[in-house]
Amino acid sequence: MAKTFNFEIVTPVRVVYNGVVQGISADGTEGSFGVLADHAPMITELKTGIIMVEDSSGKTMHFAAEGGFLEVVANNVVVLTDTCIKEGEVDIEKARAEKDAAEKALAKVGSAEEKERAQAALKRANTWLKLANVH
Amino acid sequence: MLSTREIKQRIRSITSIKQITRAMEMVAASRLKRVESRVIASRTYTGKMHQVLSRLISCRPPEESHPLLTDKEHKSGNVKIVLITGDKGLCGAYNNNIIKKVVEFIQVHANKNVKLILVGKKGNVYFSKGNYASAKERYIPEPVEKFGYDKVQALAAQLIDGYEKGEFGELHIFFTKFHTVMQSFAMGIRLLPLEKDTFDSKGKLVGEYIIEPSVDQILEHLFPKYIETQIYQCILESLTSEFAARRVAMIAATENAGEMIDELTHTYNKARQEAITKELLEVISGAEALVR
Secondary structure, eight states: OOOOEEEEEEOSSOEEEEEEEEEEEEEETTEEEEEETTOOOEEEEBOSEEEEEEETTSOEEEEEEOSOEEEEETTEEEEEOSOEEETTOOOHHHHHHHHHHHHHHHHSOOOHHHHHHHHHHHHHHHHHHHHHHOO | OOOHHHHHHHHHHHHHHHHHHHHHHHHHHHHHHHHHHHHHHHHHHHHHHHHHHHHHHHHSOTTSOOTTTSOOTTTOOEEEEEEEOOSOOOBTBHHHHHHHHHHHHHHHTTTSEEEEEEESHHHHHHHTSSTTGGGEEEEEOSOGGGOOHHHHHHHHHHHHHHHHTTSOSEEEEEEEEEEETTEEEEEEEEEESOOHHHHHSSOOOOSOOEEESOHHHHHHHHHHHHHHHHHHHHHHHHHHHHHHHHHHHHHHHHHHHHHHHHHHHHHHHHHHHHHHHHHHHHHHHHHHHHHO
């Protein structure tokens, strides 16, 4: 059996996942990467994207995380992120609505800050929709 | 001695007070439950964030100091305080305790220019007049209960910006840490510059750390996030403490009202008994007079 390690996804609102897994893969700001057991200690920043997790029984799960940080220390991996949802929890209607709103906001002339916020919202909504379609 | 009618009226009014306090207790209890689970969830996040940050900081060469870590204390005598109080009273000494802490702080740091940013109506009321009114900088009129993460983000961004520009040398936050329903602690902590000791002891790592993209780049994003989560956590802690304090105060008030009702009922019965005895005596003596 493959070696396992502890994995946690924590947001300010709740602990989204806490369990023993075989491996994960995520999108870092420097590119996608995977983590297996006995990974060297690491801290990295995440992009808004999908985190794939293979749990101890070999089942894969997907999570959509909005940015955040990932830390690996002695077979304990923690993801700290603003919002994170599990596959199956996506509210497609809401995600579509948010996507539309973000696109409209982008089309309008606004300050750089507003644009940035809309961009982030669009990315998040897209990731949610992607998550809803992965399985 | 009150007449029986007056006593009855008092019993009635205290009974309705008791009903109100009991209702308030139940409202506080249900709110407490809701916010308590939030505070516990957010504690996990804040705790982990602290760990990650402290490990990251321990990776940096100590001689290269980050602007948010260095002591600017000597440069600027300005101290900024974020004070979190409640919007309403009737919660025991909750508001007083935290305000007292801040006043103590101002007295101890009399040589510095302490400025307050107030969250919560009660703090605003206290610092709008009286001896310490000059310390008030501004009041954020948002109800504490509705003070969401986005508001915290805006506030944190402003504060970090002001700190980086050197408008003030220290940032403290005064809040009430929730422990149990019966116990919470009014306290102040320093947010900026970071208290180095809280980071040094924990999380020292042996061996190489892979850091992507780079320590400074991660710090640049992690740091504001850390301040945000700290402020958010403090608000949640305060809110939970407030509901807990209100609940305890209202339980006590309900109990006191009950005791008062018992006492008044006792006096009422005594007065009634006395009135009956008096009437009987009058009837009997009247009858005796007639017989003669």
